[in-house]
Amino acid sequence: MNDSKYQLMAQLCIEKYQSLNKTGKPLDNQWTTLCGLICEQSDSFKLICLTTGTKCVTGSPSKLTNVLIDCHAEVLAKRAFKQHLMGLIEKSNGHLNHLDNLNWHLFISQLPCRGFSSTSTSSIDKPLIAIRFFISAGCNQGISRKPGRGEPCLDASCIDKILKWTHLGLQGKRLISLTRKPIRLKSLIIGNCVETKEFDREKVDKALAINIDPESELQLDPIFAINDNQWPDIHFVETIKCSPFIRFNHLQACPSAIVCWDENGDKCEIIVEGLKQGVNKKRAASNPSRISRLGLENRFNQLIEKICDLKFSEWKL
Known part of the structure; x- marks a missing residue:
């Protein structure tokens, strides 16, 4: 795929945002x-999810039931994708062979948080530790946390979460069964939405790479085996530089986030x-x-109930 196609996909996101x-x-x-x-699919491109967001919610976990802790745009996009995917599964009655013909591309207006900074480690071992943590939950050493002022958020940085998705997929642990x-x-x-140029190909490649020793203690289900050609390509689109996605020092982070996804038309x-806007914590359980x-x-x-009912009907016939 040539660079003009990456430019096209980035522009799809910008134009959709401007239409909201x-x-x-x-x-x-x-x-x-x-x-x-x-x-x-077949050299055509469709925007499935579009999100904005920079904030995290902090506080006692017991008081944050049904609250989205991590509201960074990348994480919200993955959540929206799950809704889209369940819509695809429901529409196809559980038959998903057509997914093999689809490729998925993630556009981000700037480097994911903790993608690279002067204080972060440049060692390739850091992502290896990160992926072990996410899979086994046995160690949090080497995980980058969300940046920001005030009370720290204990959620992993977007770069570490993208590393997890690279290996374990976007569908999540429930939908892998389908x-x-x-x-x-x-x-x-x-994209290039930064105040000063920060892109360094070698350092970004290292931050977004995972090298796992096959003889290490890391044990995964065989379905998560990954080949060299399955790692995502990284493309930097310098022409994508526009407000309000440039973080100037005199600007504040927007407190709200937008989440849109395609499912029989746009959901937002x-x-x-x-x-959800207009809902307080007391009503979150009844209106999440x-x-x-x-x-x-x-x-x-x-979705599971519908699929089970369908399979039972087919069995009865």
């Missing part, structure tokens, strides 16, 4: 990050402080965001 109304968008004194997940294999990214497309939510843990669980349970 003002709700959830940054004010003149604010900035945000833009992220889009694009589906490629997809049968991980849905991986074909490429990462990184505005997230404020980890909750569709991309929250509870919202995704409810949708998954409904």
